[in-house]
Amino acid sequence: MNSLHDIENIYFLGIGGIGMSALARYFKNQGKTVAGYDRTETNLTMQLISEGIDVHFEDAKERIPATFNIENTLVVYTPALPAGHAEYNWLKNSGFAILKRAKVLGMLCNEGKCLAVAGTHGKTTVSTLLAVILKESALGCGAFLGGISKNYGTNLLLPASEGQWLVAEADEYDRSFLNLTPDVALVTALDSDHLDIYGEFENIKKSFIKFISQIKDGGSLVLKKGVLEEIQGEEGLDIYRYSLNEEADFYAFDIQLHENSYLFSLATPWGMIPEIKYNYPGLINIENAVGAAAMALIAGVSPEEVKKGLSEYKGVKRRFDIRYKSGGKIFIDDYAHHPEELKAVVSSVRKMYPGKKITGIFQPHLYTRTRDFADGFAKSLSLLDVAVLLPVYPARELPIEGVSAEMIVEKMAGVETILLEKNDVLQWVENNEIEVLMTIGAGDIDKIADAIAEYYNGL
CATH class of the missing domain: 3.40.50.720 (NAD(P)-binding Rossmann-like Domain)
Known part of the structure; x- marks a missing residue:
């Protein structure tokens, strides 16, 4: 076709x-x-x-x-x-x-100018940040997003005119992102995942390198510092690196927390952008903001427009989504479904609420992922004070003998663990005094999160 x-x-x-x-x-x-x-x-x-x-x-x-x-x-x-x-x-x-x-998305995006955000985690937040910055700038954009933007209440942004940038989330699952030939690409992270498709990490890495090779001649690549360091200068490709606060082409400095908002300055190859106000919590999200700002600047957005866009960003549903905060209770819902994502989100919550008891309700996603990363899940979930585990959400998979939430619990240490059925979660929440509650996972735990939010908001 x-x-x-x-x-x-x-x-x-x-x-x-x-x-x-x-x-x-x-x-x-x-x-x-x-x-x-x-x-x-x-x-x-x-x-x-x-x-x-x-x-x-x-x-x-x-x-x-x-x-x-x-x-x-x-x-x-x-x-x-x-x-x-x-x-x-x-x-x-x-x-x-x-x-x-993925083929259809590629056919649409490759017709014009494409900004593609890839990575084993963080790509939904970065692509949505980028879309907000561009949409609120003179350039404008269209976007196919992997989450529901809270700014616009949708996962689709239509370009206002022909020739505007298209922002696309470039998904590595099933090698989908190899259908894209972007003008500018960013890679947020590169970890083992989707081993049911790739078999081993080396194959994931090869797929990302192939994706990068498809950037159009004269295009740009933005890499998180520490990711694919072996990729250096290549003819016809400008390469930039970004980080949270380590020296790189783009990084944040003078990071301050003021009344639930961050203030930081941004170092870029073209000078500094001072005193950016950013209302989204968690240091991991400042790192995401740095990556999005880098892409926006490369795409031609002015420093002042980048500053404006970041200050107006409201987040993505189920990405560090604060559903309730009142009377000493905090409830956060997050899509994390990989050990590294879990570690990042729990660590961010721990830094935001030091001294608070943190309870996490986690729904493992896929039997293969649970089997392949049981040790990593156990380690990341052990950062909680109380870990509640639900049965594995199978999605497209059939059960695998011996693979269950119990195999994660057996590997955990130093944390209270509870195994619950989905239907028992709300009653358990109602019966327990919880300071900071998190629901975490990529299955249908969002329905449980909705019920918990409704309960808390009715108190």
Whole structure:
């Protein structure tokens, strides 16, 4: 398929996914007829329905709109779709044009100027920060985001005019980001993950290096300091490095905390940007702000506009998301689902609330990830005072014998551990005095977080 513009109908398999829903919204805005399947009804699928998109939750070909035929329909699917999916197999065997989500995103982004944010963690926050900075600047932008921006209440930003930058979250899962050929790319982190796809860390690293090789000639690469240090100057590619507060091309200094907001100055290759006000908590998020600012400056945003954009950033849902703060109680919800992400978010909360007892409710995501990183999860969760673990969220996977939340608990030390079923969490929260509570994970723990927030806000 050479063009997406001539297609009348787009059918999504897994439409409730964060990346899939952004594409669905985009095509709906382009005047296409959009419909799709997802296995679970969520707030996001309900929003899609309210926007005029036909969504159903039964894997049955009879639910596919009758007007969607081989001549006028493109099928877009997520790689997280389970094997043996009835609708997918019927559509494929019937001869429908079928593309992976990442291929479609690449076709859209590669038509114009693309800013791509990659990394095994932190990419959603950095890409959303970057989008806010650009959107609030004279340059403007469009964006396909991996989370719901609190500034705009959506994961899709439409460009106001042709020729504006497109911000894309470049996902390494299933090597999806290899469909992108960006003008500027940033890599936030490089850790072992998705070993069900890659097998070993060396293969992940090779995939990131291949992604970097696809940056357009004359483009720029921004790397977090310490990531892929072996990549030095290359012909046709400008390379920059950023850090929280260690000397690099871009870094923060004079970091101060004032009434729940940070003030810091930013060192850049082109001079200093003083006294940036940043309202998002956690030192890890200052590091994310430095990376986003670096990309924005390279893209042509002025220092004053960078300063303005960072001061107006409100965050991303489920990324260090403070859901309740009153009467000595604090409740934070976060999407962390990798040991390094867990370590970063718990450490940030510990620094923000020294001396407070921190309780974390963690839902492991995927049996393979739980098996591969049980030691790392145990170590990171041991930074809590109380660790509550829920059963593994399987997503696309079948159970693996011997793999469970218990295998993490068995490896933990120096922390109170509790195993709970999902349905018992709210009652447990109501029955316990908790100072700082965190819900953590990438499964359906967001529903539990909503219930806890509703309970706390009703006190």
